[in-house]
Structures are given as C-alpha cells and as structure tokens.
Amino acid sequence: MVNFTIDEIRTLMDKPTNVRNMSVIAHVDHGKSTLTDSLLAKAGIISTAKAGDARATDTRADEQERGITIKSTAISLYGTLPSEDDLKDIVGQKSDGTDFLINLIDSPGHVDFSSEVTAALRVTDGALVVVDTIEGVCVQTETVLRQALTERIKPVVVINKVDRALLELQVSKEDLYQTFLRTIESVNVVISTYLDKALGDLQVYPEKGTVAFGSGLHGWAFTIRQFAIRYAKKFGVDRNKMMERLWGDNYFNAATKKWTNKGTHEGKQLERAFNQFILDPIFKIFSAVMNFKKDEVATLLTKLELKLPADEKEKEGKQLLKAVMRTFLPAADSLLEMMILHLPSPVTAQKYRVETLYEGPPDDEAAIGIRDCDPKGPLMLYVSKMVPTSDKGRFYAFGRVFSGTVKSGIKVRIQGPNYTPGKKEDLFVKAIQRTVLMMGGKVEPIDDMPAGNIVGLVGIDQFLLKSGTLTTLETAHNLKVMKFSVSPVVTRSVQVKNAQDLPKLVEGLKRLSKSDPCVLTSTNDSGEHVVAGAGELHLEICLKDLEEDHAGVPLIFSDPVVQYRETVGGKSSITALSKSPNKHNRLYMVAEPMEEELAKVIEDGKVSPRDDFKARARVLADDFGWDVTDARKIWCFGPDGNGANLLVDQSRRRRAHAWCPLEHPRCYPTRRCHPSWWWSNYPYR
Structure with missing residues (x-):
C-alpha cells in the first residue's frame, strides 16, 4: 500500500530545499530498473516481495518482454531521513525538516535510446550512475555520464550486482575491494575528463558517502x-x-x-x-x-x-x-540517504545551471527567476519530451518548472525551438488545460506546481512538436535546445498496404515524430514516407509503435538504410570547376574544414542564420579572423539551414542558388566545413 498521499507530495513541493530531481543512468543491463524497484517498494508503490523482479518503471509491454528500458519514466516518491542529526551531513545546502520529495526518472541504457536520457537529464539536477561490478565502466556509462556533466548534473554512484561477484565468481574480499577501487577510479577519470570547473570537485568518494555498493535484484545495498x-x-x-x-x-x-x-x-x-x-x-x-x-x-x-x-x-x-x-x-535506505545528502536541491542547482540553461542575458527577469528558483517569479518551464496519453493521438507535455508556478487554466506563451524574441514565428499564446503529476504509467491530477518540480501538462501538445519553452514573460528568451549524443542515421521507407489508409499513415507519422525526441519523419523526392532513427533497434521500436498505435493500419517497411556522409579533412588541393549547360558561366569551388571553436559557437546558437548579417560578420572577423567581406556573404548554413556548415560566396559577381549544396550527397555534410564558390568573369545568363 502506498505510504504517502498526493497532498503530502504537494506540501513538499513548496519546500524546494527538500526536493531532489534525479535520473537513474547507466549502460544497458547494469540494473537501473531493478535497483529502482527497491525505492518503489520503500514508498509502498510495489510490494517488497516483487522488488527486483517487477521492474515497475518499465511500463510498456515490449520493455518487459525485452528486459530493457525504452522510454524514460518519471515517478515521485516520499522519503524521510531517520533523524534530524542526519541533516548535519547535508553539505553546502539548507533543508527544512526530515521529509523529502524525490522526483526520480528511470532512463534507458541502450545507446539507441540516448535521446531519452538527454530529455531526462535536462529536467533533473542529480544522477544515480549504476555500474555493474563484473563489467565495470562501459561505453554507454561514459556516454551518459558525459551527457550529465554537460548539463551540469551532479553524479553519485551505485556499484550494482555485487551478489554475482560473490556467488558466480566467488572472489576474495581483497579482490572484491580492488574491483570496487578500479571501477570508482574509472568513473572518476570520466568525471575529471568532462568536468565543468564551475561545479567544483564532482568526483565520487566512498569515504564521503557518494558511492553505494549492492544488489538491485536481491534488494540490498550499503x-x-x-x-x-x-x-x-x-x-x-x-x-x-x-x-x-x-x-x-x-x-x-x-x-x-x-x-x-x-x-x-x-x-x-x-x-x-x-x-x-x-x-x-x-x-x-x-x-x-x-x-x-x-x-x-x-x-x-x-x-x-x-x-x-x-x-x-x-x-x-x-x-x-x-x-x-x-x-x-535495505537498498532503499542506502539510496535515499545518498540522494538526499549528496544530490543538490533545485535551489542549489539552478544557481550554477542557469547560464547553461537560458539563452537570454544573465541579468534579465527570467534569468533571475531561474537562478533563485522563485515560485513567485515569471513562469519559465522547459518541455523536454512528449508522453502519449491513453487518449489516442494526445500527449502530455513533460517538463520542469524552473521559475514561477504553473497551474491549470493559466495562459502561457508557447515558444518553440525556432522562436526569436520580438518576433511571432514559432510562438503561440494558449491556456494550459490541466497540470498532472507523472507517476510511472499513471498520472495524478494536481492543481499547481511551483518552481523546482517536474510536471505533466495537458492541452498544449498540438502547439509543440517535441520540446520548447513555456513562459508568462513577453521579453523572455528560450531555454536552450537539448543536444543529443546520437543522430537519426538509419532510415526505412514506409507505405500502406491499402491505399485508402494513407491519411492515417500521414497522421500516424506526425504522432510518432512527436512521441520520440530523436526520430525524424520526412518525404523523399520520390514521394515515399521515410522514418529515421538512431539505430536498428530504435527504428524497429518506432515502426512497431507506428503500425500498432499511432497509425493503427497494416504497413509495409523497406530494409534499413544507413546514411553515409563525406567530410572535409583539409583544404582542397585543387579548385573544382563546373560549367553551365550553355558554357557561358563557370563555377569554381573549394572546401576546407571549419575551426572547431567556430563550429561549437554555431552549434551553441551564438552564431546563427537568423542573426543580422553585419553583426554576424563582425563577430566572425573579430573572434575568428575572417575577412569581413567573406563573412557578409555567407549564403547558407547546412544541413537543414542551421548546422555548422557554411556556404560562402567569394566571387565579386552575382549570386547563385543557395540550395545547390543540399542537392548532392557529397555536398550535404553532417561534418563541419565551409565550401567557397567563385564565379568566372563570364556574363551571368
């Protein structure tokens, strides 16, 4: 039986110093979901007997069948420290009593679903990094840890599956200690490699209580x-x-x-x-x-x-x-204690996260509201993903309140990723129908949600594609767009078995695109509908959802195709020449790699195609040594008009067509370069 009420959770939401927003991250099959079961059993959501076997946060049927997490799942828990003496061990932040609200997100470990991890990390402040005792730190452990550190998320570590070392390998005590030591050193190497100096020392130390050891399957840890x-x-x-x-x-x-x-x-x-x-x-x-x-x-x-x-x-x-x-x-006691004592509250975390979260000036009203985690400030809410509802075709907007208070019926500005302050593009002003609390596979209605908490919103899904910013402040800039560690490079074309079902397929593709942060849907030149995913498993899951849920009609799929792109390793040794059909125009072109610093600035949105071309040229000239004339004649960014590839016209004649580089596979790079074009002195005809 659940040992807390929604009213008790709502009361704790008004104490942001006693809130912990955290993600459970790890390599695939290292035991995130089984470990999470112990926390759910402690909260009374599942029985203690089922903990470790239930994998209650794997809410989809295919997750249970495959034994892997596919979608990140949020759930709110009520935790209590044994005594007030324990509060003295909370270093560097205040607390109000011994009761705490844990907003936990169980995320996937498979590399194909890394976008779900990114969406989970954006709305949390701490991470429980799970590492298998036997396998140690694996590739995806490093990937998700790097993602967490990029978002300025503080990690704590659980070394899981200790029972296997004792029962299967039958190691000695000293060998087990050395295994623990090597694993912790490997984690700390990753942390020190990607550490943001603004956060101080984030390495984990068993003697400070930031490392736990245990077995999620057997339900014990210390x-x-x-x-x-x-x-x-x-x-x-x-x-x-x-x-x-x-x-x-x-x-x-x-x-x-x-x-x-x-x-x-x-x-x-x-x-x-x-x-x-x-x-x-x-x-x-x-x-x-x-x-x-x-x-x-x-x-x-x-x-x-x-x-x-x-x-x-x-x-x-x-x-x-x-x-x-x-x-x-009991595993739950160890994990709760570690999360409460060592992970930051929203009040603490938002002070150092604001500069990586907010696109606008650091001293405007929105930035101050985020920094102070002010429930009375202007509403600043980031929607990181869409979660399908039981009502087919509708979605909960899942996100985090960084400033202000969101409530049912409030009218908000819905700013998509392409919104520019002062303009009306990608902007809607609509009312939120309802606010809900995400509880695994269920939702609980709640009247309002103050800053520092994770929320589900009803009624705005038709105005956002995947993610965006919600605010009540007219001058507010966007919260920064998430950066995914994987790209949709595996594609399959989709067609209906029965022609009359085509409208359902088109509508289903729209829903699929909304339901997954990473999937891309498009129509190619031959009119085929194409779905792109991060890998074959990701694509398989997406197409299954498309056929069974989103479209609901029989479909035919092509074999998977992997998109390959060429990049530029150095400046062209020759100048390429192409003539127009009438031989009266000659087109000269060279390609060379872009500076890494400039590519990063473009990807961070500090230099973009939407900037005033004169101001942009001045930045390129002053900061990167570009010729001002060349910098003013950037024709386009690519791919898709906003990537870190530039097409520069270095001619002194007339302009050509900016779409040319996007039409040829060799000129559609996903790597960073800037081709330069010259016209000959022949008359333009």
Missing part, C-alpha cells in the same frame, strides 16, 4: 556511512573519522588496538579495514546461507540484531539470502 554509524556507536568514536578509516589503506591492528596505514605488523599481513568491518559480515552471511548452515545463520542473525519473520526463516538458498540481506542492508 554505503560506508551506514557501517561507520554502526561502529561509531559501538566503539564510541566520531563517525566521520570512522568513515575515513573504512576505505583505502587503513588497517586495525588487533594486537596494538591501534589504526595504521601499513599493511603488515611484525611480518604478519593485516586485514584492510573495509574488508574486516564491512565485507566480512557480508561474506559470512553468504557462506552460511549458501552452504545451508542453519545454526550459523541463526547465530549471525543474533549477532547482527536482525529479526526475520518465521516464514522467511524457512526459506533456503538464494531466497533466504535475499531475505537476510534485505533485512540487514
């Missing part, structure tokens, strides 16, 4: 802080000193009753403190249970002051092991 509290109470020592001693090269010499950082004493090997005080009781439980030593299990339960229900004591093997470890080290 941090060094938890054991330090136990031993500090038992031995009457300071728990912070105990935390430092329980990791690294620290040893307790039983003969001298003193701590030392030397591994030997009088020629005898000392046992590492982490192995002796933390791993030893865990190893003893595993050994006693898996070797069916009932008496030894009973003795351990007495020593550890654990009480098991009579029916659970009768279990054997892994089932008994799961019951004992869940009672000894």
Whole structure:
C-alpha cells in the first residue's frame, strides 16, 4: 500500500530545499530498473516481495518482454531521513525538516535510446550512475555520464550486482575491494575528463558517502556511512573519522588496538579495514546461507540484531539470502540517504545551471527567476519530451518548472525551438488545460506546481512538436535546445498496404515524430514516407509503435538504410570547376574544414542564420579572423539551414542558388566545413 498521499507530495513541493530531481543512468543491463524497484517498494508503490523482479518503471509491454528500458519514466516518491542529526551531513545546502520529495526518472541504457536520457537529464539536477561490478565502466556509462556533466548534473554512484561477484565468481574480499577501487577510479577519470570547473570537485568518494555498493535484484545495498554509524556507536568514536578509516589503506591492528596505514605488523599481513568491518559480515552471511548452515545463520542473525519473520526463516538458498540481506542492508535506505545528502536541491542547482540553461542575458527577469528558483517569479518551464496519453493521438507535455508556478487554466506563451524574441514565428499564446503529476504509467491530477518540480501538462501538445519553452514573460528568451549524443542515421521507407489508409499513415507519422525526441519523419523526392532513427533497434521500436498505435493500419517497411556522409579533412588541393549547360558561366569551388571553436559557437546558437548579417560578420572577423567581406556573404548554413556548415560566396559577381549544396550527397555534410564558390568573369545568363 502506498505510504504517502498526493497532498503530502504537494506540501513538499513548496519546500524546494527538500526536493531532489534525479535520473537513474547507466549502460544497458547494469540494473537501473531493478535497483529502482527497491525505492518503489520503500514508498509502498510495489510490494517488497516483487522488488527486483517487477521492474515497475518499465511500463510498456515490449520493455518487459525485452528486459530493457525504452522510454524514460518519471515517478515521485516520499522519503524521510531517520533523524534530524542526519541533516548535519547535508553539505553546502539548507533543508527544512526530515521529509523529502524525490522526483526520480528511470532512463534507458541502450545507446539507441540516448535521446531519452538527454530529455531526462535536462529536467533533473542529480544522477544515480549504476555500474555493474563484473563489467565495470562501459561505453554507454561514459556516454551518459558525459551527457550529465554537460548539463551540469551532479553524479553519485551505485556499484550494482555485487551478489554475482560473490556467488558466480566467488572472489576474495581483497579482490572484491580492488574491483570496487578500479571501477570508482574509472568513473572518476570520466568525471575529471568532462568536468565543468564551475561545479567544483564532482568526483565520487566512498569515504564521503557518494558511492553505494549492492544488489538491485536481491534488494540490498550499503554505503560506508551506514557501517561507520554502526561502529561509531559501538566503539564510541566520531563517525566521520570512522568513515575515513573504512576505505583505502587503513588497517586495525588487533594486537596494538591501534589504526595504521601499513599493511603488515611484525611480518604478519593485516586485514584492510573495509574488508574486516564491512565485507566480512557480508561474506559470512553468504557462506552460511549458501552452504545451508542453519545454526550459523541463526547465530549471525543474533549477532547482527536482525529479526526475520518465521516464514522467511524457512526459506533456503538464494531466497533466504535475499531475505537476510534485505533485512540487514535495505537498498532503499542506502539510496535515499545518498540522494538526499549528496544530490543538490533545485535551489542549489539552478544557481550554477542557469547560464547553461537560458539563452537570454544573465541579468534579465527570467534569468533571475531561474537562478533563485522563485515560485513567485515569471513562469519559465522547459518541455523536454512528449508522453502519449491513453487518449489516442494526445500527449502530455513533460517538463520542469524552473521559475514561477504553473497551474491549470493559466495562459502561457508557447515558444518553440525556432522562436526569436520580438518576433511571432514559432510562438503561440494558449491556456494550459490541466497540470498532472507523472507517476510511472499513471498520472495524478494536481492543481499547481511551483518552481523546482517536474510536471505533466495537458492541452498544449498540438502547439509543440517535441520540446520548447513555456513562459508568462513577453521579453523572455528560450531555454536552450537539448543536444543529443546520437543522430537519426538509419532510415526505412514506409507505405500502406491499402491505399485508402494513407491519411492515417500521414497522421500516424506526425504522432510518432512527436512521441520520440530523436526520430525524424520526412518525404523523399520520390514521394515515399521515410522514418529515421538512431539505430536498428530504435527504428524497429518506432515502426512497431507506428503500425500498432499511432497509425493503427497494416504497413509495409523497406530494409534499413544507413546514411553515409563525406567530410572535409583539409583544404582542397585543387579548385573544382563546373560549367553551365550553355558554357557561358563557370563555377569554381573549394572546401576546407571549419575551426572547431567556430563550429561549437554555431552549434551553441551564438552564431546563427537568423542573426543580422553585419553583426554576424563582425563577430566572425573579430573572434575568428575572417575577412569581413567573406563573412557578409555567407549564403547558407547546412544541413537543414542551421548546422555548422557554411556556404560562402567569394566571387565579386552575382549570386547563385543557395540550395545547390543540399542537392548532392557529397555536398550535404553532417561534418563541419565551409565550401567557397567563385564565379568566372563570364556574363551571368
């Protein structure tokens, strides 16, 4: 039974210092969803017996069938710290009481669904990075961690599947410690590589409580802080000193009753403190249970002051092991404690995130409202994705309130990605019909939502394609567009089996495009409808959704085709020449790579085709050493009119057609270059 009410959650929303918005991110199959089950069981959303097997945040049927997360799923939880003394360990930020609101988003791990991770990270401030004990840091672990750091998201780490190391590999305590050490070092290498200096030190340290170890499948986990509290109470020592001693090269010499950082004493090997005080009781439980030593299990339960229900004591093997470890080290307690103590509140996070979130000046009313997480400021809300509703063809706009308060019936400015302040392009002014709280596969109605919280909106889906900014301030700029780490490069054409179903296909393609942040739909020159995805699995899922849900008609799909593009590695060694059919005009062209700094500025939107051409030319001349005349004669940005490729006219004659470079596959690069064209002195005809 759920042990909190929506009213209690709404009350906590008014305490932004007690809110934690966080994503669960990892490589595929590292155990995000099973670990999340423990938190849901703690909140009473699922039964404890089902935790680890239910994968409750995998709400789609195909997610359960395939055993992978496809869509990111948000759910709000009510968490409580055991005592007010624990609040002292929250470093660098304030809190109001021991009750906390955890807005959790379980995200996919497969590389094809990276766009879902990006959408989740935009609306959160912290990340729970899950790493498999056996596999360690993998490619996608690094990718999602890099995405998080780019968005200025603070990470904490869970080393998952520790049970596999003990049961399958049967490693020694020292080997397991060394495995943990290597994994943490690998995570910290990634963090230090992509770290934003404005955030300070974001590396994770077990002795500071920012790393947890456990098993999501079996429902247990621990941090060094938890054991330090136990031993500090038992031995009457300071728990912070105990935390430092329980990791690294620290040893307790039983003969001298003193701590030392030397591994030997009088020629005898000392046992590492982490192995002796933390791993030893865990190893003893595993050994006693898996070797069916009932008496030894009973003795351990007495020593550890654990009480098991009579029916659970009768279990054997892994089932008994799961019951004992869940009672000894409940995963939810460790994870909640780590998230509350070490992840930032919206009040803290928005102070340093505002400059990477907001396109406008840092001192305008909107920026100040975001920086202060002000519920009374102008509304600034970012919609990061669309979530299909049970009403076919309609969507919830899923996003985060950064400033102000959003409520049912409020009239807002809906600013799409192409909106320019002072203009009416990509702008709608409409009322929000309803605000809802996203609870996994369900939604709960809620009257309003103040700054710092995650929200679902009803009634604006027809005015936004995928993402955008909602505001009540006429002078507000957009919140920055998300950057995806993958591109839709795999395409398949789609056609209907029955010609009369074509209108349904067209409508279905529109819905599909809205439902997925990364998918692209288009019509090619031959009139075929084309769907592009990040990979074959992504495309397969999208086409299944298109046929079964969005269009609802039988469809025929072509084989997948991967789009290849050429790029420019260096300046052309020759000048290419092309003549017009009447031989009266000659076209000369060279291509050369663009400076990396300029490409980044263009991708960040600081230089764009919408800028005044004189102002843009001055920036290119002053900052990048361009010739002013050339900078004024940029014909177009590509691809799609806004990418980091430039077509520059260096002739002193008449203009040509800006669409030419987009018509030939060699001249449609996704890499960065700027071809330059010259006209000959022949008359233009």
